[in-house]
Amino acid sequence: MNLRQVRQKIKSVTNVKKITKAMQMVAAVKMRKAQEKAKRGEEYRENLKRVIEKLARGIDRSYSKLFWDQPGRPLIILISSNKGLCGSFNTNLFRYLILNFKIKEYDFVCIGKKGVLAVHALGGNILADFSSRNPLASVPSIYNFVLERFLSGKSSKVYLVYNKFISTFKHEPVSEILLPIPKFFESKNREESPQQYLIEPSPKVFLEELLGFYIEDRIRAAILSSEAGEYSARMLAMKNATENAGELIYHLTLVRNKLRQEKITYELLDMVTAKESVEG
Amino acid sequence: MKTLNLKILTPSRHVFSGKAISITLPTQEGEITILPKHAPLFSLLTEGVVVVKKENGEEEYYGVGGGYLETDGKEAIVLVSRAFGQREVDEESIKKAIDEAEKVLQKARDINERKQAESLLRRSTLDLKLLQKLRRRRRS
Numbered sequence: 001m002n003l004r005q006v007r008q009k010i011k012s013v014t015n016v017k018k019i020t021k022a023m024q025m026v027a028a029v030k031m032r033k034a035q036e037k038a039k040r041g042e043e044y045r046e047n048l049k050r051v052i053e054k055l056a057r058g059i060d061r062s063y064s065k066l067f068w069d070q071p072g073r074p075l076i077i078l079i080s081s082n083k084g085l086c087g088s089f090n091t092n093l094f095r096y097l098i099l100n101f102k103i104k105e106y107d108f109v110c111i112g113k114k115g116v117l118a119v120h121a122l123g124g125n126i127l128a129d130f131s132s133r134n135p136l137a138s139v140p141s142i143y144n145f146v147l148e149r150f151l152s153g154k155s156s157k158v159y160l161v162y163n164k165f166i167s168t169f170k171h172e173p174v175s176e177i178l179l180p181i182p183k184f185f186e187s188k189n190r191e192e193s194p195q196q197y198l199i200e201p202s203p204k205v206f207l208e209e210l211l212g213f214y215i216e217d218r219i220r221a222a223i224l225s226s227e228a229g230e231y232s233a234r235m236l237a238m239k240n241a242t243e244n245a246g247e248l249i250y251h252l253t254l255v256r257n258k259l260r261q262e263k264i265t266y267e268l269l270d271m272v273t274a275k276e277s278v279e280g
Numbered sequence: 281m282k283t284l285n286l287k288i289l290t291p292s293r294h295v296f297s298g299k300a301i302s303i304t305l306p307t308q309e310g311e312i313t314i315l316p317k318h319a320p321l322f323s324l325l326t327e328g329v330v331v332v333k334k335e336n337g338e339e340e341y342y343g344v345g346g347g348y349l350e351t352d353g354k355e356a357i358v359l360v361s362r363a364f365g366q367r368e369v370d371e372e373s374i375k376k377a378i379d380e381a382e383k384v385l386q387k388a389r390d391i392n393e394r395k396q397a398e399s400l401l402r403r404s405t406l407d408l409k410l411l412q413k414l415r416r417r418r419r420s
Contacts, residue, residue: 037292040292040293040294041291041292043289043294044289044290044291044359045291047289047350047357047359048359051322051348051350055322136292137396138396140361140399141395141396141399144395145395196320197320197321197322197352198319198320198321198322199321199322199323200307200308200309200321200322200323200324201308201309201324205324206322206323206324206348209324209346209348210348213347213348213359213361216361217291220291
């Protein structure tokens with residue numbers, strides 16, 4: 001490489017560094033926002049859970065179809081990202097998927113374009129793709145779609161597979177069973193009796209509807225968690241990229257200085273030899 | 281004057297929290313109004329308009345999605361899938377959303393798209409209703 005090329009290279013790496021730095025900061029802000037969003041839903045979730053626990057006491061598995069095992073193929077709701085440049089975020093998720101599930105035996109509902117591509121390449125059967133820009137807006141339709149398949153006996157089990165946000169530096173792929181509702185709600189305080197309450201239109205309809213809200217909210221929570229994880233992954237990836245660019249600039253600057261020094265030395269040498277030959 | 285502690289919650293935010301004299305809600309069996317010392321009640325809500333009468337007599341309107349109401353006479357908790365206050369809806373954008381949804385409905389390719397558009401249409405019509413209700417009150 002000559003001096004001019006090295007200078008050019010330094011310039012382009014500097015530009016790349018600026019871009020990755022900007023992306024890092026954008027991702028940091030978005031991550032904070034996503035976390036806040038997840039937090040704001042907490043009160044809703046807790047209240048919902050409290051009421052279900054209050055009402056669901058004493059019922060058994062035969063109470064609602066949502067607790068039953070169904071015939072049919074299992075279904076996976078796969079939540080990935082729409083965009084790349086987020087390090088191992090998607091790769092980790094897909095590796096987890098391959099290790100834990102026999103992909104050809106499952107149907108898929110995908111949220112996130114990367115997931116669609118991966119499932120397609122792995123030979124899974126994609127039923128629906130909800131990779132819109134605003135995944136939260138499509139939660140009700142995802143819920144309706146999945147519920148209908150489950151209740152009509154086309155899907156035996158519904159799993160949620162996504163990256164769970166743990167902290168800014170940590171997120172890990174998890175799978176949860178969404179349907180049939182696996183865990184039973186158990187109430188801790190026994191003083192309050194649901195019998196005191198009037199329930200409209202009827203306790204059965206009410207609870208059924210509430211369980212629906214609960215399932216819907218789990219999908220929503222998973223999407224939010226995955227979103228926060230995506231931004232944290234992108235932030236870290238971009239931070240690494242910025243650091244690497246800085247290092248590259250450092251080494252290239254050394255090369256540039258060396259070349260410049262070399263050039264000056266040669267020029268001096270030239271002058272000295274020229275002078276010698278004229279005088280001599 | 282007796283008041284109720286009211287909370288309106290949605291998955292994305294805390295919409296209202298404070299004291300209210302009365303709350304009128306759209307339930308699956310018709311509209312009900314909750315006053316302080318109401319009998320303990322759980323009720324399912326449908327999409328519609330919630331009217332909250334605050335302590336100072338002012339009324340606030342919210343367009344809500346489906347959800348439920350819980351009250352024990354002192355406290356009322358309204359959990360709904362979505363809620364928009366009167367100041368947050370604006371006619372232009374609602375009409376635009378309705379147009380958009382109708383367009384999508386006409387040429388929707390698959391069931392999912394159709395369902396999404398339908399729910400958007402339903403929501404937007406509701407917002408429009410809220411707005412009209414508000415305007416009527418102002419005039420009278």
